[in-house]
Amino acid sequence: MTTTNVVLSANIPGREQHFLCCSNSLGKSSQFLCIMDRTAVVPTRRGSSLPQFNTSTSTLAFDQHFTTNAKGILLLAEILSGMLVWILIGGTDYFHLSALCWVMFVAILLWILTICLLVIYLTRAHNRIPQIPWTTLSLCFNCSAAALYLVTAVVDVITVNQAIRGRHNYSCWAASAFFAFLATLCYAGSGYLSYRLWKTKEEEQ
Numbered sequence: 001m002t003t004t005n006v007v008l009s010a011n012i013p014g015r016e017q018h019f020l021c022c023s024n025s026l027g028k029s030s031q032f033l034c035i036m037d038r039t040a041v042v043p044t045r046r047g048s049s050l051p052q053f054n055t056s057t058s059t060l061a062f063d064q065h066f067t068t069n070a071k072g073i074l075l076l077a078e079i080l081s082g083m084l085v086w087i088l089i090g091g092t093d094y095f096h097l098s099a100l101c102w103v104m105f106v107a108i109l110l111w112i113l114t115i116c117l118l119v120i121y122l123t124r125a126h127n128r129i130p131q132i133p134w135t136t137l138s139l140c141f142n143c144s145a146a147a148l149y150l151v152t153a154v155v156d157v158i159t160v161n162q163a164i165r166g167r168h169n170y171s172c173w174a175a176s177a178f179f180a181f182l183a184t185l186c187y188a189g190s191g192y193l194s195y196r197l198w199k200t201k202e203e204e205q
Helices: 070-090 098-122 134-160 168-204
Strands: 002-012 015-026 029-037
Touching: 070 098, 070 134, 070 168, 098 134, 098 168, 134 168
Parallel strands: none
Antiparallel strands: 002 015, 015 029
């Protein structure tokens, strides 16, 4: 009879196991016996096999210096003058005149869009979405807004003549016409700045 001893080892996460295998051969019959040794245990870090999660939270970065440059100041002036246009008209009986209803629609629409544009620039969202041509979009918006406000101011001036001088409607409509012209100048200035920036980027390409 021939006896053969073989020691095998197997690595299992957190545990190293040894097998003692004995083979007994006797003629044509053979016996194979394995004994597992569990005494060797290799300590491992339980946390190493767990997935790591990033718990950091992203915060919005505000551009604190945007409102101090020419572009930011013009945006704030557009919001203020546009708000005064529709507030002054809204405090009168404008709904009897379809022209003033159109003035209200244009003033409120451009006011909301300008606020959205201000938030985008303050939070630097335009830098996070480079797929959108922000310079071209800003140029088109400012030029369109300047043209719409110019028509709005002219319509407002024509409507003032239909009111009685010295009455509440006359004073409010005259003031709204003034701020409409002021908003036109602000949007025209923003359009000029956008055009210069757009032209500079086109020359760099």
